[in-house]
Structure formats: structure tokens, C-alpha cells
Amino acid sequence: xxxxxxxxxxxxxxxxxxxxxxxxxxxxxxxxxxxxxxxxxxxxxxxxxxxxxxxxxxxxxxxxxxxxxxxxxxxxxxxxxxxxxxxxxxxxxxxxxxxxxxxxxxxxxxxxxxxxxxxxxxxxxxxxxxxxxxxxxxxxxxxxxxxxxxxxxxxxxxxxxxxxxxxxxxxx
Numbered sequence: 001x002x003x004x005x006x007x008x009x010x011x012x013x014x015x016x017x018x019x020x021x022x023x024x025x026x027x028x029x030x031x032x033x034x035x036x037x038x039x040x041x042x043x044x045x046x047x048x049x050x051x052x053x054x055x056x057x058x059x060x061x062x063x064x065x066x067x068x069x070x071x072x073x074x075x076x077x078x079x080x081x082x083x084x085x086x087x088x089x090x091x092x093x094x095x096x097x098x099x100x101x102x103x104x105x106x107x108x109x110x111x112x113x114x115x116x117x118x119x120x121x122x123x124x125x126x127x128x129x130x131x132x133x134x135x136x137x138x139x140x141x142x143x144x145x146x147x148x149x150x151x152x153x154x155x156x157x158x159x160x161x162x163x164x165x166x167x168x169x170x171x172x
Contacts (some may be wrong), residue, residue, distance in 0.1 A: 003048070004143075007079050011037055042076055042085045046146040052099060052158040064139045069093070071133055071154040072156035074157055091146035092156045111136050 013036040016022060021030035050067055074091040095112045110123040111131050122131040148155070 001065060001067050003067060003074065006050070006067060007076075008096075011079055013040065026066065038080045039080045040085070042089055042148065044075075044148045046072055046091055048078075048144040048146070049144055050144070052142050066137075066139050067140070067141065068137055069144055071136060088148065088151060090149045092149060093136070093144060094147045095137050095145035096141050097143040098106065098138065099142040101138050108142075109140075 013034050016033050016035055018032060022033035023029075024031045024033075024036075047067075052064075058117045061081045071093045074093070076089040076091065080086050080089050093113070094115070095110060098111070100107045100109070111120055112123060113120050120131040120133060120136065122129050122135070
């Protein structure tokens with residue numbers, strides 16, 4: 001799965017189950033209904049919470065499906081309904097919150113990008129260290145923080161010393 005698959009599923013119309021009826025204010029009856037989420041306006045800072053925990057009547061579980069997501073160039077043009085917002089629907093990743101562990105407990109870490117030089121850092125309690133871009137996409141990614149580009153044709157922020165591959169090589 002990738003983030004675009006998740007966004008497509010999030011914005012797909014679905015029928016509510018028999019155990020989850022909608023109360024109709026006109027007829028005053030519970031009805032089986034359809035629901036749909038749409039994105040009308042896009043924020044400057046986009047926070048995407050990935051569903052990492054599953055609950056139903058019989059069991060609970062941590063979901064560890066790898067969801068790939070772009071570090072640069074997340075394009076939301078196709079999922080934004082308001083045409084006025086589609087002109088600038090390009091986002092770049094600036095931080096990732098990770099969850100390790102299970103339902104009974106766990107540990108949170110984060111990756112964050114320095115806005116001045118584009119370098120990535122790993123935050124783990126009181127420890128801060130350099131991070132490689134290749135570390136950011138993982139099964140533990142839980143919350144993604146994107147920042148909208150000032151203009152659709154603006155180049156994404158990159159690390160000061162060349163490409164991301166160069167930066168990863170320099171950390172080895």
C-alpha cells in the first residue's frame with residue numbers, strides 16, 4: 001500500500017453496516033446509509049494519522065502494514081474537490097512520528113527535518129542523532145507531517161550538500 005491508496009480508500013463512498021445505522025432527522029428512524037469523506041480545502045500543514053490499531057467486538061490488534069509515502073511531492077490535486085485549492089496541492093514531508101510496541105504499551109520516536117538545511121534527525125527520548133531519508137518510511141510510521149509548498153512549481157527542500165543519496169552516503 002502507499003499513501004495514495006489510503007487517500008483513495010478514505011475518500012471512497014461506503015455503506016454503513018447494519019450495526020451502525022444513521023438516524024434520519026426527517027423520518028425519525030434509523031436507516032442504513034452511505035457515507036463519504038471529501039477534502040474541500042487544503043491546509044498549509046497537513047497531518048496524516050495512519051490507522052495502526054484495529055478494534056472490533058472480538059479482538060484488538062496493532063496493524064504493521066508498510067505504507068509507503070513520498071518524502072517530497074505529495075500531490076493532493078486528485079483528492080481535493082475545490083478547484084481553487086487544486087492550483088497548489090503539493091506537499092513535502094517534514095516530520096514522522098513512529099510507534100513501536102503493541103496495544104498494551106509502546107514507545108514513540110520521531111524524525112524531523114531541519115528547515116534551514118534540509119537535514120533529517122532522529123529523536124528518541126533525550127537522544128538526537130542524524131537520520132537517513134531511507135529510514136523514514138517504515139512499518140512504525142504513525143503520524144506524518146507535511147508542509148504545503150508556497151507555490152506548485154517550488155522546488156522541495158533538500159539537504160544542503162547535494163541529493164538525499166549523497167547525504168545518506170555521507171552518514172555511513
